Amino acid sequence: MYLQPYVFFNGRCEEALDYYTAKLGAEVTMKMRFKDAPPDPNNAPRPGLEEKIMHASVRIGTSDWMCSDGQCDPKAGSMNGFSLSLTADDAAGAEKYFNALADGGQIMMPFQPTFWSKGFGMVVDRFGLAWMVTVPEG
The missing domain is CATH 3.10.180.10 (2,3-Dihydroxybiphenyl 1,2-Dioxygenase, domain 1)
Structure with a gap:
């Protein structure tokens, strides 16, 4: 069994990844933007999310975790x-x-x-x- 945190940055994922790379030595091992995903007519991303990060994998030291911009919901807590x-x-x-x-x-x-x-x-x-x-x- 393997447990990984998955963190949603609500539109600030790119900024967070750049910061953690510079300050903590994080390594982004995979990054996919919403525009890179195959089209899905049943679940199209909201307009304006094309450049946002749909999924990223990150390594800090020997730990791997995942993150995303999520849905960039202004009402998110x-x-x-x-x-x-x-x-x-x-x-x-x-x-x-x-x-x-x-x-x-x-x-x-x-x-x-x-x-x-x-x-x-x-x-x-x-x-x-x-x-x-x-x-x-x-």
């Missing part, structure tokens, strides 16, 4: 009910990632040593995605 947990190799790297995710976002718990980790922090990034950044104890 914010992302909630989950966080991505990023475990860095060392405290300096974790703090660097945390600060990159906090840039333009909202810090929920500052990055700091805890009783379970040399460094841990929680942040909601500029795209509304919640992250927990940690260093394994050891």
Whole structure:
């Protein structure tokens, strides 16, 4: 069994992928725009979505996840009910990632040593995605 997060960025997927590539070293392993999909007369995309990302696969470190612009619904609520947990190799790297995710976002718990980790922090990034950044104890 294999579990992967699938994140919908409600129209900001390209921007998010560019940011995560630059700041976290993410690698976009596949990207398909709505215009690249075969026509489906029973399920045509809304006009204006042609250049938006229908599906992308992303690798950060050894983890793979997927994302999309979704339906770009202006009435969609914010992302909630989950966080991505990023475990860095060392405290300096974790703090660097945390600060990159906090840039333009909202810090929920500052990055700091805890009783379970040399460094841990929680942040909601500029795209509304919640992250927990940690260093394994050891």
